[in-house]
Amino acid sequence: MHLAYPAVLAALLFCTGLYGVLARRNAILVLMSVELMLNAVNLNLVAFDVWLRDTLHAGQALTLFTIAIAAAEIGIGLAIVLMVYRNRGTSDVDRLRDTAESREPDTTGTTGTARPEVAA
Amino acid sequence: MTPASTALATAAAGAAERGFLSPTGVEIAFVLVGLATLGAAVVTVTTRQLVHAALWLVVALGGIAVEYLLLTAEFIAWVQVLIYLGSVIVLLLFGLMLTKAPIGRSPDADSGNRWVALGVAAVAASALVWVVVDAFRTTWIDLDGPVQGSTQVTGEVLFRHWVLPFEALSVLLLAALIGAIVLSRKDTADTAAAPADATDQGER
Numbered sequence: 001m002h003l004a005y006p007a008v009l010a011a012l013l014f015c016t017g018l019y020g021v022l023a024r025r026n027a028i029l030v031l032m033s034v035e036l037m038l039n040a041v042n043l044n045l046v047a048f049d050v051w052l053r054d055t056l057h058a059g060q061a062l063t064l065f066t067i068a069i070a071a072a073e074i075g076i077g078l079a080i081v082l083m084v085y086r087n088r089g090t091s092d093v094d095r096l097r098d099t100a101e102s103r104e105p106d107t108t109g110t111t112g113t114a115r116p117e118v119a120a
Numbered sequence: 121m122t123p124a125s126t127a128l129a130t131a132a133a134g135a136a137e138r139g140f141l142s143p144t145g146v147e148i149a150f151v152l153v154g155l156a157t158l159g160a161a162v163v164t165v166t167t168r169q170l171v172h173a174a175l176w177l178v179v180a181l182g183g184i185a186v187e188y189l190l191l192t193a194e195f196i197a198w199v200q201v202l203i204y205l206g207s208v209i210v211l212l213l214f215g216l217m218l219t220k221a222p223i224g225r226s227p228d229a230d231s232g233n234r235w236v237a238l239g240v241a242a243v244a245a246s247a248l249v250w251v252v253v254d255a256f257r258t259t260w261i262d263l264d265g266p267v268q269g270s271t272q273v274t275g276e277v278l279f280r281h282w283v284l285p286f287e288a289l290s291v292l293l294l295a296a297l298i299g300a301i302v303l304s305r306k307d308t309a310d311t312a313a314a315p316a317d318a319t320d321q322g323e324r
Contacts, residue, residue: 001147003259006191007252009154013161013180015245020165022237023230028215029170032177035208036161039184042200046193050268051261057277060269061285063196064278067203068289072296074208078215079303085219094231 006047013040027091157183193269
């Protein structure tokens, strides 16, 4: 098999995930796009492992490790998203702007409400 | 463009040996499954129905599992099916429903910077595809011979050469599990009962 096929497919999948991470508003959809990017990397690892015929099979071992780390990441990420939703009532990533730097210096007074769950 | 022409000449020479214009059956299957995978991934990141996005992600990840099978990495393919399709998608669906995602269309699924994101993704895709195609123009994977990723091969390699990272990874998974449980408990907002929570957590 030509090596360009899996490499090109992995590059396109990675860029699809990149678009999703940058363009999506819901935090869970952002996590789905991160999964797409991780899978693109896994496909690259497997393809190059099969191409190089590594005796240690480092590519496939690293793919298994990446899958396990992705499972851990999705668990922690969903727990954080659920906590944010429970505290803020929304999981849209572009509405969580409490720690963003304000453009005008007179709006810095609103940083007192950065953690409403503590103030409540 | 002399380098390009020489590269084309070498590519033509390699194509004469390997049959560049007459792809093998594995290549045709790989391209077809890859197109389905890519289409499902694009629908995943563009659809306005949140639950449909998770379901299209199933198609994309299943397509990647089939690509692993075509690359003779059997064990990775079944691990992909088990972990991604079996648990990660279910976790994502639970997350969508616990955050009260709308079932129908949600018109605000994309944020305001989606055109910037589209530009960044297009530039990255063109650059990556150009570099990758230019680099691996005359490279072929030899899929004949012994299977590279059968369960026996992967198991021997994993438990002979990669034992220490494997065990460290199990500790990481345990830590992530405990962290997820601690983060998603209901009474985390009750700050007054924090010391009681600490002792309670120690008992578990």
